[in-house]
Amino acid sequence: MNKALVLLSGGQDSTTSLYWALVSKAFPKIEALIIDYGQRHQIEIEAAKKISTLAKVPYTVLSTKLLSKIGDSALIGDGDVSAKHRNGNLPASFVPGRNILFLTIAAMIAYKRGIHNIIIGVCQTDYSGYPDCRAETINFMQSTLSLGMDWEFEIFTPMMWLSKKEEVILGNSFPGCMEALAFSHTCYEGQFPPCGKCPACVLRAKGFKEAGIPDPLIERAKKDGHNL
Amino acid sequence: MNKALVLLSGGQDSTTSLYWALVSKAFPKIEALIIDYGQRHQIEIEAAKKISTLAKVPYTVLSTKLLSKIGDSALIGDGDVSAKHRNGNLPASFVPGRNILFLTIAAMIAYKRGIHNIIIGVCQTDYSGYPDCRAETINFMQSTLSLGMDWEFEIFTPMMWLSKKEEVILGNSFPGCMEALAFSHTCYEGQFPPCGKCPACVLRAKGFKEAGIPDPLIERAKKDGHNL
Numbered sequence: 001m002n003k004a005l006v007l008l009s010g011g012q013d014s015t016t017s018l019y020w021a022l023v024s025k026a027f028p029k030i031e032a033l034i035i036d037y038g039q040r041h042q043i044e045i046e047a048a049k050k051i052s053t054l055a056k057v058p059y060t061v062l063s064t065k066l067l068s069k070i071g072d073s074a075l076i077g078d079g080d081v082s083a084k085h086r087n088g089n090l091p092a093s094f095v096p097g098r099n100i101l102f103l104t105i106a107a108m109i110a111y112k113r114g115i116h117n118i119i120i121g122v123c124q125t126d127y128s129g130y131p132d133c134r135a136e137t138i139n140f141m142q143s144t145l146s147l148g149m150d151w152e153f154e155i156f157t158p159m160m161w162l163s164k165k166e167e168v169i170l171g172n173s174f175p176g177c178m179e180a181l182a183f184s185h186t187c188y189e190g191q192f193p194p195c196g197k198c199p200a201c202v203l204r205a206k207g208f209k210e211a212g213i214p215d216p217l218i219e220r221a222k223k224d225g226h227n228l
Numbered sequence: 229m230n231k232a233l234v235l236l237s238g239g240q241d242s243t244t245s246l247y248w249a250l251v252s253k254a255f256p257k258i259e260a261l262i263i264d265y266g267q268r269h270q271i272e273i274e275a276a277k278k279i280s281t282l283a284k285v286p287y288t289v290l291s292t293k294l295l296s297k298i299g300d301s302a303l304i305g306d307g308d309v310s311a312k313h314r315n316g317n318l319p320a321s322f323v324p325g326r327n328i329l330f331l332t333i334a335a336m337i338a339y340k341r342g343i344h345n346i347i348i349g350v351c352q353t354d355y356s357g358y359p360d361c362r363a364e365t366i367n368f369m370q371s372t373l374s375l376g377m378d379w380e381f382e383i384f385t386p387m388m389w390l391s392k393k394e395e396v397i398l399g400n401s402f403p404g405c406m407e408a409l410a411f412s413h414t415c416y417e418g419q420f421p422p423c424g425k426c427p428a429c430v431l432r433a434k435g436f437k438e439a440g441i442p443d444p445l446i447e448r449a450k451k452d453g454h455n456l
Contacts, residue, residue, distance in 0.1 A: 064294045066290075069292070071340075097335060097377045100372060100377070105298065108329065131375060131377060134376075141372045144328060144371075147362065147365045148359055148360035148369070149325045150359040
């Protein structure tokens with residue numbers, strides 16, 4: 001078994017995927033790749049770094065302005081009505097195909113480091129207008145990368161078919177995962193404590209509630225004296 | 229039929245592909261995408277701009293440091309012996325998977341502009357250790373992008389199965405193509421007039437010689453007073 005590169009965003013899905021990789025013990029070495037693409041909230045990058053440190057996994061932060069350049073209306077020009085964002089909660093710099101880009105970047109780095117396994121927290125169950133989270137897309141991506149780089153890649157998507165409830169129950173079984181999730185970031189508003197009202201907060205809260213497990217992020221906020 | 233986006237490097241293959249797109253008249257509108265990824269020689273970017281202008285095709289230059297960051301040994305660290313470059317003529321910033329990255333970027337921009345057709349000058353015939361130039365890779369890439377962005381892409385590779393000789397003969401049949409090829413750039417040394425000795429110059433010269441057509445780039449150099 002070979003080393004693995006985990007795409008770590010600092011969110012719940014990628015954090016749980018990282019612990020899945022750690023617990024499965026299938027990988028002799030695990031590294032995290034954090035892509036700083038000018039997220040609206042820098043708190044996401046800080047979350048990902050903190051989680052890597054908690055997991056004792058070395059990380060690389062790759063900064064790129066590519067997404068904001070592609071998303072920049074000054075570059076793109078007018079008249080792209082056919083390409084309107086379907087999700088109003090996405091930042092202006094969001095561009096469809098983001099996970100394809102991230103997987104390509106991960107594969108290029110993995111190749112250079114002699115890594116065959118890439119782990120990404122995409123999830124088809126909560127599929128909300130992101131076709132690049134679908135299993136079929138990932139399968140084709142794996143073939144494209146393997147053929148195009150003459151290097152056998154395996155893309156692992158341990159969250160693909162889990163509901164948020166199942167994801168919480170799974171994460172709760174992984175030693176250290178809840179401690180890490182206490183520092184994960186989900187809120188679209190970029191707040192700590194989380195706003196509790198945006199779609200991302202609501203979805204996360206629902207998963208923990210259905211699993212009957214308190215969200216360690218909320219517990220941490222309470223411990224910090226926040227009234228939630 | 230829909231608009232088309234041509235990945236234009238300023239080299240012979242992409243220039244001939246651009247004129248194929250213009251002559252085929254299948255596309256009501258054609259745009260060029262020039263990716264400035266920190267090429268060793270800025271002459272390539274200038275060549276691509278000049279060719280776009282000659283072809284009366286609007287162009288966008290997208291600058292990204294991503295490739296040099298991925299290729300940077302400071303980022304990558306040591307021990308990547310398995311990933312040694314097979315081609316000693318490639319710049320240090322070269323990273324396998326480059327065309328996958330470029331096609332992903334092109335697709336993201338095409339989506340935003342409502343474009344379904346992407347044209348790229350990759351060529352399997354002269355396949356020299358670049359697995360991302362292969363037809364099979366491009367086919368899987370097309371499926372990946374179409375699925376992952378929920379947008380039907382068609383990737384055209386008009387040079388795929390041509391020898392350099394056939395490419396010259398084809399280009400010679402396209403009005404304006406030879407005038408544009410006079411400003412294309414091929415030489416690995418980044419020189420004008422071309423060095424004539426590097427593998428790229430030798431391959432290009434062979435194609436023109438076998439086709440029995442003088443290379444307009446060399447003709448232009450002679451007209452400029454260079455003794456070749």
